[in-house]
Amino acid sequence: MNLYDIIFYLFALVTIVSGFFVVTSKNIVHAAFNLLFTFFGVAGLYVLLGADFIAVVQILVYVGGILILLLFGVMLTNKVVNVDIRAGAGHILPAVIGIGILWGALTAMIAFKTNWIENPAPEMNPTTAGIGNLLITDYVLVFELLGILLLIALIGAASIARRETEELKD
Amino acid sequence: MEVGLSHYLVVSTALFALGIYGVVTRKNAVMVLMGIELILNAANINFVAFSRYGNFGLEGQVMALFVIVLAAAEAAIALAIVLNIYKTFHHVNIDEIEDLKE
Numbered sequence: 001m002n003l004y005d006i007i008f009y010l011f012a013l014v015t016i017v018s019g020f021f022v023v024t025s026k027n028i029v030h031a032a033f034n035l036l037f038t039f040f041g042v043a044g045l046y047v048l049l050g051a052d053f054i055a056v057v058q059i060l061v062y063v064g065g066i067l068i069l070l071l072f073g074v075m076l077t078n079k080v081v082n083v084d085i086r087a088g089a090g091h092i093l094p095a096v097i098g099i100g101i102l103w104g105a106l107t108a109m110i111a112f113k114t115n116w117i118e119n120p121a122p123e124m125n126p127t128t129a130g131i132g133n134l135l136i137t138d139y140v141l142v143f144e145l146l147g148i149l150l151l152i153a154l155i156g157a158a159s160i161a162r163r164e165t166e167e168l169k170d
Numbered sequence: 171m172e173v174g175l176s177h178y179l180v181v182s183t184a185l186f187a188l189g190i191y192g193v194v195t196r197k198n199a200v201m202v203l204m205g206i207e208l209i210l211n212a213a214n215i216n217f218v219a220f221s222r223y224g225n226f227g228l229e230g231q232v233m234a235l236f237v238i239v240l241a242a243a244e245a246a247i248a249l250a251i252v253l254n255i256y257k258t259f260h261h262v263n264i265d266e267i268e269d270l271k272e
Contacts (some may be wrong), residue, residue, distance in 0.1 A: 131231055
């Protein structure tokens with residue numbers, strides 16, 4: 001077991017354990033902060049896979065953007081001062097059984113039944129220039145569409161979130 | 171055992187199962203969103219892992235980038251909707267929300 005394997009198991013453990021606490025924690029704020037560790041663990045896995053740019057984007061967008069957004073959502077939709085921040089869960093037993101079967105089947109098929117052809121590149125190179133080239137050549141249409149989609153999402157989110165307050169003012 | 175493609179895929183399936191569990195069992199809408207983020211992260215690990223071990227070049231990483239962008243857009247829209255639900259019903263328990271309008 002070399003250093004790469006040890007670091008992989010460390011990041012995998014961080015990801016899975018904090019992911020487990022995200023979905024089981026009673027307190028929403030605890031769940032949100034566990035989500036932080038999950039995102040960092042996934043970013044570490046990206047680094048181990050040689051995807052440096054994706055790892056940085058993961059930290060910037062997920063930790064810096066989406067997680068903050070989720071925390072704002074938690075703060076704005078729960079009575080924080082009254083400690084009424086518990087999130088109930090229902091149908092735990094059927095969910096555990098069903099998802100246990102699903103996960104077992106997926107893992108058995110993916111990890112043990114399928115013979116993946118593994119042909120990794122011998123060395124890991126910086127990926128930023130390659131991704132940039134792909135984004136303005138092969139994937140330029142998707143890139144532009146995503147730009148438009150983000151603009152639409154921004155305007156839509158602002159308009160949906162503001163509508164009610166304007167009506168209250170009238 | 172040398173860490174290979176299947177190790178990453180097992181981590182990804184575990185994260186996916188946890189995400190599904192969160193989506194199915196949680197009552198709070200924000201918690202359901204967190205489950206969806208877990209599922210998207212699991213898919214992203216798959217993209218990047220196949221991109222490395224399949225040696226297809228960087229296509230898989232570009233797809234992972236697109237997924238991250240879509241997740242950001244989805245989180246913004248979904249939280250706007252959740253805020254509107256909170257203004258209307260004064261809670262965000264999705265199992266108690268049965269009306270599309272007041």
